[in-house]
Amino acid sequence: MKKTVAVIGAGIAGIASGIRLANKGYEVHIFEANSYPGGKLSSFELNGYRFDAGPSLFTMPHLVDELFQLSGKNPQNYFEYIRLEEACRYFWDDGVRLTAHANQQDFAKEIEEKLGEPAEHVLAHLRDSAVKYDVTEKLFLHRSLHKISTYFNRDALKGYANMHRLDAFTTMNRANERRFKNPRVVQLFNRYATYNGSDPYQTPATMNIIPHLEYNIGAFFPKKGMVDITESLVKLAEDLGVKFHFNTKVDKIETSGNQVAGLKFEQKSDSSLLNAHFFDIVVSNMDVVNTFRKLLPDAKQPERILRQPKSSSALIFYWGIKKRFSELGLHNIFFSNDYRVEFEHLFQKKTICSDPTIYLNITSKHKADDAPEGGENWFILVNAPNNDGQNWDLLIEQTRQAVFKKLSHNLGVAIEELVECEEILDPRSIESKTSSSQGALYGNSSNNRFAAFLRHANFSREFQNLYFVGGSVHPGGGIPLAILSAKIATDLMPT
DSSP states (O other), rough: OOOOOEOOOHHHHHHHHHHHHHHHHHHEEESSSSSSSSSTTOOOETTTEEEESSOOOOEHHHHHHHHHHHHHHGGGGGHHHHHHHOEEEEETTOOOOOESSSSSHHHHHHHHHHOOHHHHHHHHHHHHHHHHHHHIIIIIIIITTTTTGGGSHHHHHHHTTTTTOOTSSSSSHHHHHHHHHSSSHHHHHHGGGGGGGGOOOSSBBGGGHHIIIIIIEEEETTTTTTTTHHHHHHHHHHHTTEEEOOOOOOOEEEEETTEEEEEEEEEOSSGGTOOOBBBBBBEEOOHHHIIIIIIHHHTOOOHHHSSOOOOOOOEEEEEESSOOOTOOOOOEEEEEEEEHHHHHHHTTTTTTOSSEEEEEEOOGTTTTSSSSSTTTEEEEEEEOOOSSSOOOOHHHHHHHHHHHHHHHHHTTTTTGGEHHHHEEEEEHHHHHHOOOOOGOSBOOOOTTTTTEEEBOOOOOOTTEEEEETTBBBBBOOOOOOOHHHHHHHTTSOOO
């Protein structure tokens, strides 16, 4: 008889866990409180415009392909993507514009021509980013940091010999100021701190690993939109026999001694669950704070981890725009004029400054049917503090006007008049829809050189058959790391 596994949450890490466990011979049930899978990686339609709801940048596609290959499937039969020729287009308020080409030489040349920064400085930075990745990949990203075996193997020894290359004892901003002469190039590379919700003026320079993913490995686009990552993996999981139970909210993880016994459900929309709440293994893809606070209230709480400062969140405007802009690409950044002030507002003042940096994603640039003829689907993200009881209604309106002002200035047209429809996602709704503690996008903040060790392990020390996956635990947030969390956790489970 097959052993049974319950996965709490059909986020990307939960789905990846289900796939891996099905391949190990388990009977897998995934329980999701929402009516749809994917968590943040979902989509919706509004007045003829289609929007990816959450993550918009796709890197490290081999981690998705690996799940199909592990299952003996051809990834292209489920999921197709293209490599982008440009990573991003950058805009400054004084009219300076720059295209970040996927080709490193072209990117470096563009920076030299537009900003006067020697191309070799950029190329050296990307080489250094690759070294950082090589040092950390097998030591930190593919293994549990909480198992002693991680620190005694060939990869670990190689990592120790190159630890000085990680720049863990200086900040990302200081390292970038040492490297680059032009403040705008510093700003451009500082922005990669936001990829895990951090502050470049606090987070260690180890985070300069992130550009490697975009420029050395590449940025990609799923042909059917980002949501196809979710949909294709759900199809794979179902083909492997994984059972999904939507509209099924877990109320409690039941325990017995040093074991978890199963799940208690708040509601059962599926009659097959009547006798199916006992499981041999439980995997939580729910934010680790809420897993303990809500589902394990009587268990010992790992307070040191749970009380760590949280990452930033986001304020997102989804706009249907009745015009096309040739000067815009798939990914666009409109920089604030004072980056340090912007991050001081985010992390010290817990608010949004009056001149925020704007990220604008337009998937209809590559997938024309995402918008009506002559229109574009604008996904506009402004970095926001996590939810700490701010007056969000006021902040939303103030930021909305600031976005209109900056975009109208840079694009030479009154943007507000072009908005046909609008949907808004703020830290409160992120928290309610995805159970992310305080609406933080990446769990605990990385504004600390020891941040990697301040995330919860992928397993429980108190309960032998309880595991954790997703962006709030090791190795961190974002699609690639969430998928890797599933690999780490399931590798720890018996076959």
